[in-house]
Amino acid sequence: MSATLTAEQVEVPADPGELYERSLEERWGDGAPIVPPTDDRVLALLDATPYAPDHVLGALPPQYGVATVELVAINAAMAGCEAAALPFVLAALEAMLVPEWNAFGLTTTTSSVFAMLLVNGPRRDDLGIDYRAGCMGGAAGRGSMTIGRAVSLCLRNVGGQRAGETSRTVFGQPARFGMCFGEWEERSPWPSLAARRGFDTSDDVVTVHGGKGTFPLADIHNDDPRDLLYLIAKSIAFPLSNMFLSGTPENGEVVVAMNPMWAERFGSAFPDVEDAQSYLWEHAWQPLELWPAGNQDILRGKGRVDGDGKVRLVASPAQIVPFVCGGLGSLHAVALPSFGESQLQSAVVQRNQPTR
Amino acid sequence: MMDQEAVDEAVDEMGALLRSDGADLTLVEANPKTARIELQLELGGAECAECVLPADLLEQMINEALSRRVQGEFELVLHDPRRGETG
Amino acid sequence: MTSVTIRRPTAPPPERSVAPAYTLDGSLGGLRIGLRTDGAWRSWVLIAGEWEKRLRDEGADVTCVETNAQVGDGGRTDRRNIDEWSEQIDAGLVGLGTCGSCTSFTVHDAVTLESHAKPSVAVVTEEFETHARNMATFLGHGDLKVLVLPYPLEARPDDELRKIAAEYYPQAMELLGVKR
Numbered sequence: 001m002s003a004t005l006t007a008e009q010v011e012v013p014a015d016p017g018e019l020y021e022r023s024l025e026e027r028w029g030d031g032a033p034i035v036p037p038t039d040d041r042v043l044a045l046l047d048a049t050p051y052a053p054d055h056v057l058g059a060l061p062p063q064y065g066v067a068t069v070e071l072v073a074i075n076a077a078m079a080g081c082e083a084a085a086l087p088f089v090l091a092a093l094e095a096m097l098v099p100e101w102n103a104f105g106l107t108t109t110t111s112s113v114f115a116m117l118l119v120n121g122p123r124r125d126d127l128g129i130d131y132r133a134g135c136m137g138g139a140a141g142r143g144s145m146t147i148g149r150a151v152s153l154c155l156r157n158v159g160g161q162r163a164g165e166t167s168r169t170v171f172g173q174p175a176r177f178g179m180c181f182g183e184w185e186e187r188s189p190w191p192s193l194a195a196r197r198g199f200d201t202s203d204d205v206v207t208v209h210g211g212k213g214t215f216p217l218a219d220i221h222n223d224d225p226r227d228l229l230y231l232i233a234k235s236i237a238f239p240l241s242n243m244f245l246s247g248t249p250e251n252g253e254v255v256v257a258m259n260p261m262w263a264e265r266f267g268s269a270f271p272d273v274e275d276a277q278s279y280l281w282e283h284a285w286q287p288l289e290l291w292p293a294g295n296q297d298i299l300r301g302k303g304r305v306d307g308d309g310k311v312r313l314v315a316s317p318a319q320i321v322p323f324v325c326g327g328l329g330s331l332h333a334v335a336l337p338s339f340g341e342s343q344l345q346s347a348v349v350q351r352n353q354p355t356r
Numbered sequence: 357m358m359d360q361e362a363v364d365e366a367v368d369e370m371g372a373l374l375r376s377d378g379a380d381l382t383l384v385e386a387n388p389k390t391a392r393i394e395l396q397l398e399l400g401g402a403e404c405a406e407c408v409l410p411a412d413l414l415e416q417m418i419n420e421a422l423s424r425r426v427q428g429e430f431e432l433v434l435h436d437p438r439r440g441e442t443g
Numbered sequence: 444m445t446s447v448t449i450r451r452p453t454a455p456p457p458e459r460s461v462a463p464a465y466t467l468d469g470s471l472g473g474l475r476i477g478l479r480t481d482g483a484w485r486s487w488v489l490i491a492g493e494w495e496k497r498l499r500d501e502g503a504d505v506t507c508v509e510t511n512a513q514v515g516d517g518g519r520t521d522r523r524n525i526d527e528w529s530e531q532i533d534a535g536l537v538g539l540g541t542c543g544s545c546t547s548f549t550v551h552d553a554v555t556l557e558s559h560a561k562p563s564v565a566v567v568t569e570e571f572e573t574h575a576r577n578m579a580t581f582l583g584h585g586d587l588k589v590l591v592l593p594y595p596l597e598a599r600p601d602d603e604l605r606k607i608a609a610e611y612y613p614q615a616m617e618l619l620g621v622k623r
Binding site: 028111246 | 445446447448449450451452453454455456457481482483485510511512513514515516517518542543544546547548551571574577578581598
């Protein structure tokens, strides 16, 4: 590629251990070893995107560092991304820069919330984006381990998001190292998340969720789809959910990752995903009496209590988002609770001709 | 990802075992995208259905034969006429 | 090979302008003073209510606005309301910053007021003072006036909150530039 790189050149130790030490001193990394972003590596990554290196994606909060494609490629190289993965990183950042994702709030909040990348499309396997067993950690696909990390490094190095400094996060969460996984579209009884959001199934799409963490759910006793969905609904409506803190229940989505075996049962009972969402919404509430008196007053004051004394988790079924993934061991679902004041955003992966 | 050759080998191994009782095992589909391996138990040549390995044991043995060869998770769907399935 | 050349991964610090910060430099009589509350914090609603009474007693006309959302229809409505409110008033007190994102949005809305050339004070709690000043700097308003209340605040009983309201009202007025 004939691109011209403009970022400052820095001499660093070639020895991996010494480079790691240097990266810690300079605060370039995330605490884990980095791959040196040499010109060869960065240029190879830039070859995979139709964007010019000086193309500006936007200014990343909280410090509003300008995210050029070149800077993103440098951080993607550091994360260990292969060239074909850079367009996925760019798509994720494009989605996060949409105001409705609320990067301004999410990069500074006390909450643990962080960008969780949900991937659809034909290139999941090629890129090593995990969607089967261990997709949220443990499967170790290169795409899953590096694309999310690249986004995280950009937020750190370009946006200046640093816990305890510019970010007030109390706990953080493991996703802050990077979280990227795919949907097992072929095992879903429903259209994929991207298709439901209006995208073409031939496109690779990254949907970014402001998720507070992974909330594991399990049932080893019950195979009935309605019973399982009922229990999932009650579980995601846990009393300390951000959704009950929100001034308005219309914002934010709860992603519910369903294993393929359960999804098949859910699909038999609810061939239309909207019906499954409605069923979940119908049961995703708690009685006002669950909360202590002071909290009850606040919930009443915010207009969150309906005429039957129910406090619903979200305003509409569309805010509970099924996503089929995970292994064939059944028994489990994982909820990705919402920060509340953030809306799922999706972007199509824009790439040059396939590099392989 | 699912290796077709590995699946074929496992099916052949179990098929040979079943043929000694007059039954057979055929591969319907091994789909790497869904991780489903669909097999059909053929009882046509068996003297009686009970002469062939019991259904649960057969499924367990087929699972083991596949697990030894196929990398990663898979879902075995075995169509066994003795369970009221016609495949 | 003992060294290798890489590209620096960090963004250069953006050029920061520091917008002017406005003050009243006069008495309250006849002025329109705004109070912005956030539906999340009952403590601030109570304190703002106490300050509203005092402001009226001193001859100010008070306009209150409450925000509830950061995004979506609610968020867009809130930001529009803040913009319109900024047009209608002479100065305002904007709170409450007592969590990460609510501090960011408190500062954001205070900056909106300043962008209309109206004096504003961002009200935050002690734990979030540094964060508020950082956000003000990042938004180009490094001289934004910030009033710091004790932390934690939210769960304190009403009589304690009233005492805090009384104790910090003079400082709020001083930051606004009220001359008595």
